[in-house]
């Protein structure tokens with residue numbers, strides 16, 4: 001691993017936990033304060049139950065709705081938000097922690113069985129601060145579960161061929177099971193060419209045209225499903241939210257989030273509406289929906305008035321907005337106006353602390369699945 005990568009890792013260790021002291025992360029787990037023993041039992045139960053529900057490429061046509069264990073009620077009066085007491089704030093950090101716990105266990109088993117651990121290679125081009133942060137989270141996630149991480153950092157003015165060469169080297173490295181090229185790439189580069197250079201078997205982002213096509217075709221299975229789409233589904237499933245026959249609106253149609261999420265939802269028999277920048281009546285469509293998943297990258301796009309009473313809201317948007325009171329000069333906000341939506345929704349994910357941490361956990365899950373296939377520990381794409 002290069003010096004820059006080591007520096008990044010050191011920075012990741014130094015970095016304090018999320019700069020925003022967010023009320024959700026402070027809310028007690030059910031039973032935690034009553035008795036430590038029962039809390040430990042409860043945690044064990046949640047881990048065991050989540051182990052059978054991690055979404056993988058082998059997507060079931062139907063599933064049993066899990067118990068409502070991962071979501072927790074909001075703490076009254078927190079953050080000055082006067083929300084409906086019945087609104088569930090879906091806790092992505094807790095869901096992600098459970099997934100990482102399970103992955104760490106499987107990585108240990110793999111090491112014992114074949115003497116190898118999974119490996120994830122990340123290609124980072126340029127010096128965008130947001131990309132550097134996301135890559136840092138990914139490397140930190142790897143460390144936490146025992147996955148080996150490799151980082152190739154290239155300057156923003158490098159050539160497209162240099163990026164393809166870097167991908168090719170990772171394709172040939174048997175200790176690498178997953179390759180991720182951090183997006184967006186500099187404008188002068190052909191993103192399609194670079195992403196297509198990633199070997200299908202190592203495409204843990206699930207952006208390869210073959211994986212996207214297989215996700216779209218009901219009779220086929222992709223090797224990997226994009227991580228943010230899996231995160232949205234996992235949060236819905238873990239919160240006990242039924243999808244079959246429900247009207248779900250997805251805002252955004254990108255290959256990273258919107259498109260794969262809409263495809264995955266259809267595999268789960270939801271009726272899906274897709275809103276994009278040219279949709280003329282987004283408010284009307286959204287207002288008819290049982291579930292709204294927003295991935296537009298526009299802060300506060302979705303207002304409370306857009307939502308049907310009792311709708312479930314999954315906010316994928318992660319938008320930096322200026323905030324001189326924050327240590328970093330900015331803070332992250334979602335696509336959804338949380339203060340308004342929380343009064344209308346029956347359940348909602350916060351930003352930060354919602355979809356994001358689960359997306360990272362899903363990347364680790366895809367990398368583990370890839371390594372299992374490579375070492376013959378699984379013969380089918382993912383069965384959890």
Ligand SMILES: NC(=O)C1=CN([C@@H]2O[C@H](COP(=O)(O)OP(=O)(O)OC[C@H]3O[C@@H](n4cnc5c(N)ncnc54)[C@H](OP(=O)(O)O)[C@@H]3O)[C@@H](O)[C@H]2O)C=CC1
Nearest residue numbers: 228252253254256257276277295296297316317318356359
């Ligand atoms: N939390 C997480 O795990 C992740 C969060 N993200 C975040 O999700 C957001 C979206 O990311 P990504 O999909 O990569 O972004 P893109 O910019 O690639 O795609 C945005 C999509 O939203 C649509 N859109 C943009 N503006 C509007 C609007 N005003 N009304 C309706 N639709 C609109 C665009 O439509 P059109 O196609 O017509 O241009 C496009 O399809 C970002 O904030 C990103 O940071 C992304 C990945 C993971």
Ligand SMILES: Nc1nc(=O)c2c([nH]1)NC[C@@H]1CN(c3ccc(C(=O)N[C@@H](CCC(=O)O)C(=O)O)cc3)C=[N+]21
Nearest residue numbers: 018134180181182183184205318352353354356357359
């Ligand atoms: N090849 C590729 N694959 C991606 O999956 C990909 C990408 N490129 N480019 C950028 C987007 C964005 N994305 C996020 C992942 C995690 C958080 C995340 O962990 N968010 C924390 C933020 C915590 C904080 O910064 O305080 C949260 O919401 O709680 C956010 C955004 C993946 N993307």
